Amino acid sequence: MTQATIGLIGLGTMGAALALNIAEKGFPVAVWNRTTAVTRRFHAEAGALADRVIPTESLVELVAAIAPPRAIILMVPAGPAVDDQIAALAPLLGPEDLVIDAGNANFHDTDRRASAGLPMRFLGMGVSGGEEGARHGPAIMGGGARADWDRIAPVMQAIAARAEDGTPCATWMGEAGAGHFVKTVHNGIEYADMQMIAEVYGLMRDGLGLPAAAIGETFAGWNQGALKSYLVEISAAVAAAADPLTGAPMLDVILDAAGQKGTGRWTAIEAQHLAAPIPVIEAAVMARNVSARIAERQAGEARFGATPQPLDLTPDQLEQALIAGKILCYAQGFAMIEAAGRAFGWQLDLPGIARVWRAGCIIRSAMLNDMATALAEDPSRNLVLAPFFAEKLEIAMPALRAVVARGITAGHALPALASGLGWFDMMRTGRGTANMIQAQRDFFGAHGFDRLDGRDSHHGPWGAKA
Template structure:
């Protein structure tokens, strides 16, 4: 009996979809899941693809079913489960067998696992696109030894999403580089989703549009500069009806957003890198606030509901323009963070390739990413908001963003991500800001010293130091 070219461990939603994708692209695959019945059900439901799938019911048989040198993809929850599976597999593997962690790992864990592999092949790859992407073509961000990536690249590029004939899968750099890029992807995703939710709130609460009208707005926007997966599905979500009651689906969903932690990791790591990502941080905070439903109800009881009706102060075109500006700013923050990490960790992260990998398959895929890839290729050291194309877009749209944020504030419509994006824009266009006051304060209470405009040096003090 011939052996499988690759193995996959973990047949949850993403793992099962990815295994079917691999089989569908013509590769024989061995599969294993800790719960045996899950493996049996998966093989039974695989249909015509079952002939390429070898189901196994213990780790020893699983390893034996894979051709050497072996390649094994782990699709298990991040954290201890990954370490446990690696520890269980290692005694059964040869030194040249490759383990790939394709889950949502924290890149620091991936760095550690790469070091613990002690020269044995190990990759950490970010996979984005949800269940549908895993099944039909995700965006794949690889990290680890280049030789290990090259060894399995023919499979990963085959199963990845395709954009104009180019696979949305590439090697990002050593160790945890792939998982880092995936985390920033998810941070941008948080900010993009939050901004869309904020303009949805303006339409629903400030303009009094019904769900069908809101759905139609998103559908129209998806045929213009905002065309993207998230706008596309916002149209579908806003237009959906609840199967239990027949009411608009959004009207029966609690406004408490879940999260798996990747956006929070991005915000935390941004602080370590001194990379300003205020829109992402605001989006993470907004999800945390959304979960505190009882406190929000208490706040409304104490202070009263906000006077949300805009009375014609904004129109749909201004909302579209504001969202265009906000989207550019949150992507600019994300790519700036990636550039900082590239320097700090000596990864040489390929920014144009990252934009290209995100053009299809992933959650933040957008028509803007083509132009972002071009801008980053022309000047990878330049903040995206300063590139010729996007600087022009911001000049054209920032006044609408300003109006939307201002009217939202006046009418009590919370807008944390868009307002943070606007504050970032204004800070980044101000040559002389107000940090001189902060430096004066720091010197006053801590004698930290400051730099001067008229002299060289860093250790000047105010008169209080005497």
């Protein structure tokens, strides 16, 4: 009997797609699902790939089907389900066998598992791309011992997406939870990118009075230029789509309450611990939370009114505003990753991360090639200061200012775009206003402050001793 190169547990949407991808690339894969009927159905529907799929009906059978030293991918819900699955596998595996958590795990959980003294090897691996990516080529972010990643790298790089230069979008990020951390920040950027696109959609719909089809055409045109990306591409597609039940534009029949699985929230929480400012991502998380409060929003509209006024803006201005917002958002995300590397002792390769994100993942974008180049020149420099992106921002910022100023004045909600603009203005202000905050803190708490002239006098004349 042929032994599998790798095993996979969990044949939900993502797990099933990933298993077929592995088989299609020539690697026999043993699969197991808690519900045996799911395993049997998956194998029966694998078609031409069925010969490379080994269905098993128990964990003992799964382990026996994999060539040692074994590698087993977990595609189960994040949290306790992962711990339960590891505990069930522990008696069956040896010290050189490897368990790979490829779900959307919190990186703190991955750190805990990596240091828990498990009787087997353990990797945390971020996988991005949704069902389509898992099936035909995701972006893969590995975290754990480098030697463990190297063992499975031939399989992971074979199934990963390929950038335009042919480079596989799969690499090792660093020790322990580094892979899941990078995936978390990826998802935070994803939240922000989606929110900014939604805000610009709202401006076109409510400010310019454009129908959904025209908005779709506009997004499609933008996808041929600097904004070329998966999210702009699919925004064009969804805006152009019609509801098969009513014939109305699909967007016009969808409830405006956005779901979330927690990774954007994790990004915002961790940014606070790292003192890494990511206001565009934080605004996007907030906006999703507000979107779910439908009854409160309806009550607010009844009390205060919510009729945004028409806008004197052009599609070109909206395009430039979105370009600026995208640069600011990615700059914040990469700065957060750089801060995490310093805080956790990870040797994170920022240009390598940008290259991994060029294909397969949800935030893939034409800009990432230039971001990889800029980060390779100076990984510690904020992207807004890289010459290429500084020049782009100089061109685009007047449009972002006009869009935010006119949009807010006319009553349009623009939390992410406005947050990006506020952050940028702070970043370009050599002397800000935090001196007032330091004076206040010293006044009520005698916290002290540093002086511009460097003198050894750290309290004001408001009662604290000098």
